[in-house]
Amino acid sequence: MICFLTSRMDIPGTGDLDPSNRFLDELRLCFPAPCSALHVCSDPDGWDKMDFYASAIRESFENAGFRFERFRTLDGRNEEQARKLVQGSNLLILGGGHVPTQNRFFHKIGLRGLMKCFDGVAIGISAGSMNSADVVYAMPEEDGEAVDPAYRRFLPGLGLTKTILLPHYQEIKDNMLDGLRLFEDIACPDSMGKTFYAIPDGSYLFIRSGREELRGEAYMIRDGRITGISTQGSAVPL
16 A cells, blocks of 8 residues: 655645645656546535535545536545445545544544555545554544543544654644643644644645655654754655
8 A cells, every 4th residue: 555644735825736745746656547436435424514524525636627527525425335445446535634533523424444555555635644553643623622631632543654744734723622732732732642633724644565755844742842854845764
C-alpha cells in the first residue's frame, strides 16, 4: 500500500490540487490506471455534505488530469457493502471531518481489517489522515470537548502508521477552545510520553514499502515541547 496522509489536498479557494512538496509528482507516479476510487466519508449520515465533498474531490483530481473508471462513496447508505466496495477499489480517499465521528464509522464497517488486504493507494485528508494512525490522538476541536471528562482523546485507528498527525497547523496553532490554548494547554500536556507531528496545509506523510517521510514543513510535539523539524520542500524520514 502507498499512502499520502495530507492536511489538505487542495489550495484553499481554488479547488486545485496542491503541488507543494512534490505531492502531484509523486501521485502521478503511482496513480492506478484504470482507477476505481472509493471516498470513505467522515459522517455516515451527513449525506448532502458528503456528496458535496466527494464531488469536489473528484473535480479537483480530474482538473489535474487524473481519470476515474469509477468513483464511489462509502457512507451510511451502503455501509453493508463495505467489504465489496473496498475490495473493488484501488484508490481509497479517507475524507476529512470530525475525528471521533469518522472513527466510529470506520470501526462500524471494520475498515481496519478490510485494509489489511488492500494494496492500492490510500489518501487521507485531515481527519482521515489522523484516523489512519494505529493510535489516534483526537485533539478536542468542538466546543465542550476540551473540558468534558468523558471525551476520549486517544482512539484505536486504522493502523496504517504509528505516526500521529495533527493537520492545519498554520490555521489552528493560535486557536482557543473552551478557554484553553489548543496547543500550549491541550496538545502539549497530552504529548507527555508521546510524539505528535503538526503539519500545515501542503505538507503530508508519504508511506511506501514501509518507509515513511514527512514532506514539507512539520513540527514535532513531544513531552510538552513544540519543535520545528522540517521546512517547505524538505523530506524527513521517520
